[in-house]
Amino acid sequence: MAATAQPLVQAQRSRPASRFKLSSLLSQEVILALAIIIIIVVVGSVNARYVSERNLTSIFLGNAYIAVAAIGMSMVIISGNIDVSVGSLIGVLATLSGTLAVNGVPIWLSWVIPVFAGMLVGAVIGFFVAYLKIPSIVVTLGFLSILKGGLISITNGEWIRDLPDSFGLAQERPFGIPMPVYFMIVLTILAALWMRYSATGRAIYAVGGNKEAARLSGISEPRILMTVFILNGFFVGIASILFATQLEIIQTAVPAGVELLIITAAVVGGVSILGGTGTVIGAMLAAILLSAIGSALVFINVSPFWLRAVQGVLILMTVLADLLRRRRNQASLKG
Amino acid sequence: MQPILELEHISKKFPGVQALTDARFDMRPGEVHALLGENGAGKSTMIKIISGVHKPDTGDIRLDGQRVSFNNPREAQAKGIATIYQELSLYPELSVAENIFMGHAPRAMFGAVDWRTMKRRAAEILDSLQITDLDVEAKVGGLTVGKRQRVEIAKALSLNARILIMDEPTAALTEADVQRLFGIVRLLRERNVGITYISHRLEEVFVLADRVTVLRDGQYVGTDDVKNVTQDKLISMMVGRTIENLFPKLPTEIGKPVLEVRNLWRKPLCRGVSMTLRAGEIVGLAGLVGSGRSEFAQTVFGFTPAQDGEIILDGKPQKIRNPGEAMSKGIAYVPEDRGTQGLVRQMRIRENVSLAVLRSVSRGGFIDDKLEREMSQHAIRQLGIRAFSGEQVVNKLSGGNQQKVVVAKWLASKPKVLIMDEPTRGVDVGAKSEIHRLISELAQQGLAILMISSELPEVLGMSDRVLVMREGRIVAEFERKDATQENVVAAMMRESMDVTDAQPLRTAGD
Numbered sequence: 001m002a003a004t005a006q007p008l009v010q011a012q013r014s015r016p017a018s019r020f021k022l023s024s025l026l027s028q029e030v031i032l033a034l035a036i037i038i039i040i041v042v043v044g045s046v047n048a049r050y051v052s053e054r055n056l057t058s059i060f061l062g063n064a065y066i067a068v069a070a071i072g073m074s075m076v077i078i079s080g081n082i083d084v085s086v087g088s089l090i091g092v093l094a095t096l097s098g099t100l101a102v103n104g105v106p107i108w109l110s111w112v113i114p115v116f117a118g119m120l121v122g123a124v125i126g127f128f129v130a131y132l133k134i135p136s137i138v139v140t141l142g143f144l145s146i147l148k149g150g151l152i153s154i155t156n157g158e159w160i161r162d163l164p165d166s167f168g169l170a171q172e173r174p175f176g177i178p179m180p181v182y183f184m185i186v187l188t189i190l191a192a193l194w195m196r197y198s199a200t201g202r203a204i205y206a207v208g209g210n211k212e213a214a215r216l217s218g219i220s221e222p223r224i225l226m227t228v229f230i231l232n233g234f235f236v237g238i239a240s241i242l243f244a245t246q247l248e249i250i251q252t253a254v255p256a257g258v259e260l261l262i263i264t265a266a267v268v269g270g271v272s273i274l275g276g277t278g279t280v281i282g283a284m285l286a287a288i289l290l291s292a293i294g295s296a297l298v299f300i301n302v303s304p305f306w307l308r309a310v311q312g313v314l315i316l317m318t319v320l321a322d323l324l325r326r327r328r329n330q331a332s333l334k335g
Numbered sequence: 336m337q338p339i340l341e342l343e344h345i346s347k348k349f350p351g352v353q354a355l356t357d358a359r360f361d362m363r364p365g366e367v368h369a370l371l372g373e374n375g376a377g378k379s380t381m382i383k384i385i386s387g388v389h390k391p392d393t394g395d396i397r398l399d400g401q402r403v404s405f406n407n408p409r410e411a412q413a414k415g416i417a418t419i420y421q422e423l424s425l426y427p428e429l430s431v432a433e434n435i436f437m438g439h440a441p442r443a444m445f446g447a448v449d450w451r452t453m454k455r456r457a458a459e460i461l462d463s464l465q466i467t468d469l470d471v472e473a474k475v476g477g478l479t480v481g482k483r484q485r486v487e488i489a490k491a492l493s494l495n496a497r498i499l500i501m502d503e504p505t506a507a508l509t510e511a512d513v514q515r516l517f518g519i520v521r522l523l524r525e526r527n528v529g530i531t532y533i534s535h536r537l538e539e540v541f542v543l544a545d546r547v548t549v550l551r552d553g554q555y556v557g558t559d560d561v562k563n564v565t566q567d568k569l570i571s572m573m574v575g576r577t578i579e580n581l582f583p584k585l586p587t588e589i590g591k592p593v594l595e596v597r598n599l600w601r602k603p604l605c606r607g608v609s610m611t612l613r614a615g616e617i618v619g620l621a622g623l624v625g626s627g628r629s630e631f632a633q634t635v636f637g638f639t640p641a642q643d644g645e646i647i648l649d650g651k652p653q654k655i656r657n658p659g660e661a662m663s664k665g666i667a668y669v670p671e672d673r674g675t676q677g678l679v680r681q682m683r684i685r686e687n688v689s690l691a692v693l694r695s696v697s698r699g700g701f702i703d704d705k706l707e708r709e710m711s712q713h714a715i716r717q718l719g720i721r722a723f724s725g726e727q728v729v730n731k732l733s734g735g736n737q738q739k740v741v742v743a744k745w746l747a748s749k750p751k752v753l754i755m756d757e758p759t760r761g762v763d764v765g766a767k768s769e770i771h772r773l774i775s776e777l778a779q780q781g782l783a784i785l786m787i788s789s790e791l792p793e794v795l796g797m798s799d800r801v802l803v804m805r806e807g808r809i810v811a812e813f814e815r816k817d818a819t820q821e822n823v824v825a826a827m828m829r830e831s832m833d834v835t836d837a838q839p840l841r842t843a844g845d
Binding site for chain 2: 198203205206209220272276
C-alpha cells in the first residue's frame with residue numbers, strides 16, 4: 001500500500017492553488033451590480049415605465065443619502081464595531097441645519113456646521129469606545145436614546161418651514177443629475193481609494209480583523225477607532241444635509257428605521273458583521289439595489305411594505321453566504 | 336488480534352481539497368495507535384470521520400466487524416468513541432462534575448439532576464484514573480490546561496468510551512502534565528481502551544505508542560509496530576524524503592551585546608530578569624509553560640510595559656512603553672500564537688507582511704503599492720512561502736507557511752533583536768526545518784535572536800546559549816556545549832533551592 005502512494009505524492013506536494021477561480025470573480029460587488037442590472041432588465045421588460053429616465057434617476061436618488069451614511073457605517077463595521085445611533089444623529093443634524101438656515105445664518109454655514117457637529121458626536125462616541133472600552137453597541141444605543149429624546153423635547157416635533165430657497169442643496173440638478181447622486185458616487189470612490197491605499201485604511205481592516213495582532217504590530221487601536229468614528233460622523237453629517245435639503249420642509253423627527261437601512265446597505269454590500277472585510281463600493285451598490293427593489297415592487301404592483309421583508313431576506317442571505325465562505329476556508333485549512 | 340475499529344478505502348473531499356484518498360486505519364483494544372503526518376496530511380479529517388463529525392464520501396467503517404455509519408458525533412459517542420480535541424470543549428462556568436456529566440447527568444425524580452450521585456460518580460471516575468488533585472466542585476474556568484484535559488478524559492470515560500481519540504493532547508501542556516497524561520493513557524490501555532493519538536512530537540510516539548500509522552497528503556503510507564521503526568524512518572515516511580539534519584545550526588561569529596536587560600519586573604510573571612543578547616547569537620529560553628518566558632518577552636517588547644528595571648539597546652538605556660516604541664528601536668516579536676496574535680487571517684500575504692511597517696511603506700499617508708508588492712515577493716522568495724502570489728489570503732495557507740508570513744512581517748521591520756516565541760509550534764516537520772534554517776541564517780547575518788521554545792531538542796539544537804526560566808526568574812544558564820537535555824530539564828523542574836536567582840551576567844558596562 002505504501003508503494004502505490006509514493007509517486008502520486010511527489011506530484012501533489014506543492015500543488016499550487018489555481019490562479020483562476022469563478023468564486024473570486026464573483027465578488028460581492030459584482031454580484032450586486034449584476035443583481036441591479038437583472039432587476040432593471042426584468043422589471044423594465046414587464047413595465048417599460050420602470051426604465052424611463054425619470055424612474056432610473058429616482059432609483060439612484062432614492063437611497064443616495066443612505067449610501068453616503070453607509071460609507072461611514074462600513075468603516076465602523078469593518079473596524080469591528082457598530083453604530084445604531086446614526087438615524088437619530090441624522091434627525092438631529094438635519095434639524096440643526098434647518099434651524100441655522102431659518103435663523104439667517106449664511107447658507108453655506110448651515111450646511112457645514114452640522115457636518116462638524118456630526119464629527120464632534122463621532123469623536124465623543126469614539127472616545128467611549130476607544131478609550132473607555134465600552135462596547136460600541138452599548139454606547140451607540142445610549143446615544144440613540146439621548147439624541148432621539150433630546151430632539152423631540154426641544155422641537156416638540158414641530159416642522160421647520162420657510163427655508164430659504166437657496167438652502168435646497170439636494171434639489172440642485174447639475175447636468176440633469178440630482179446633486180445627492182454626485183455626492184454618493186464621488187464620496188464612495190474617494191472613500192474606497194482611501195480604504196484601499198491609505199495606511200490608516202489598512203489599519204482599520206487590521207484592527208477589525210485581529211485587534212491583538214494589530215496591536216502587536218504597533219498599530220494604536222484607540223487612535224484608529226477614534227478616526228473611524230469621527231469619519232463616520234463626517235459621513236453622517238453629509239448624509240443629514242442631503243436629507244435636510246431634499247424637501248421644502250424638515251420634519252424634526254428621527255426618520256424611522258434609517259439606521260437599519262444603513263446597516264443593511266453595509267452588510268448586504270459585503271461588509272462582514274464580524275469585522276475585517278468588506279468595501280464601501282459594495283455598500284453603495286447595495287443601497288442602489290434596495291432602492292431598485294423598492295421601486296420595482298411598485299411597478300409590479302406589490303405592496304411597498306414588502307420592501308422591509310425583502311431587506312430582511314437580503315441580510316440573511318448575505319450573512320449566510322459570508323458564513324459559508326468562512327466555513328469552507330476553515331474546512332480546507334485542516335487536513 | 337481482532338480490531339475493534341476498521342476504516343477502509345476512506346475518501347473525503349472538501350471544496351477545493353481532497354483531504355483523504357483511499358486511506359485506511361484500524362484500532363485494536365488496549366493499544367495506543369499513533370497517527371502521524373504533516374499538517375494537511377489528513378489526520379484531522381480521519382479522526383473527524385471516526386468521531387462522526389464528517390461522513391466519508393466513500394469507504395467503510397466497521398466497529399466490531401459490523402458496518403456502521405455515524406450521522407453526528409453523538410451517534411459515535413453512543414457507540415463508545417470519544418474524542419478530545421486540541422481546543423478543549425468544556426464549559427468554564429460549570430464545575431468539574433457538571434462538565435464530566437454534561438449531556439448525561441444522572442437523574443433523580445421528575446427529571447431533576449441527581450447532584451449527589453453525579454458528584455460521587457465523578458469522584459469515582461477521577462479516582463479510577465488516579466487523579467487526586469481535582470475537586471469535583473471546582474469551576475473548570477479556573478483550572479490549568481493540564482487539569483482541564485484530565486476533566487475531558489474523565490468525561491470521555493463517563494460515556495464508557497472504548498475508543499479514545501486524542502488530537503495533539505500535549506501541545507499546550509507543561510512537562511509535568513505531559514508525564515501525568517502518559518500515566519493516564521497507560522492506565523487506560525491496561526483497561527483495554529483503544530487510544531488513537533495524534534502528535535507532532537515524535538519522541539512521544541516512541542515513549543507511548545504501540546503502533547503507528549503515517550498519512551501523507553491524504554493518502555495512507557503505512558502502519559507498523561513502533562518497535563520496528565526509527566525516528567528517521569518515520570520522518571521520511573511523513574515527508575517522503577529524509578532529513579539528515581533537523582537543526583541546521585550554522586557557525587556564526589558572535590558580536591557585541593545588542594540587548595541587555597537588567598532586573599526587569601512586570602508582575603506577576605516577570606520578576607527581576609537580567610540577560611544579555613549579542614549580535615549573531617541565538618539564545619534559547621527554556622522553561623515550563625507558565626514559567627514567565629512569554630511574559631518576559633512581551634515586557635521587553637512593550638506589550639505589557641515594564642514596572643521596573645532597565646532595557647539597554649546598543650549600550651543606551653531605553654524606555655519601551657508600547658510595541659510601537661519597541662519596533663522603532665529595533666526589537667521584533669514573533670508571538671506564540673500566530674492565530675490570535677500574529678496574523679490578520681482575512682488579509683492577503685502582502686498586507687500582513689507590511690502590517691508592522693505601514694508607516695515606512697507609505698508616503699503622505701498612502702501605501703506605496705509597488706514597494707509593498709516587492710516586499711511581499713521578496714518575503715515569499717526569502718522564506719520559501721508556498722503561495723502562488725502575495726495576493727493570496729493567509730487563511731488559506733498551511734500552518735508552516737502562515738508562520739513564515741509572521742516571521743516575514745517582523746523581518747520587514749529590519750530588527751536588530753528578534754524574539755521568537757514558539758517559532759515552530761503546530762508546524763509540520765518539513766516547514767519546521769525550513770524555519771530552523773532561516774533562524775540560523777538570520778543569526779549569521781548578525782541578528783540577535785531570543786528563541787522561546789517548549790521543545791527541548793529545538794532549544795538544544797539551535798541555541799548558542801540556553802537560559803532557563805522558572806517562576807518569573809532566570810534560574811540557570813548553559814553554554815551550548817554544556818546544555819544537555821538532563822541539565823536543562825533539571826533546571827526547569829527543580830524546586831527553588833540550590834539555584835541562584837537571576838544569575839548576574841557579565842556585561843560590558845559593569
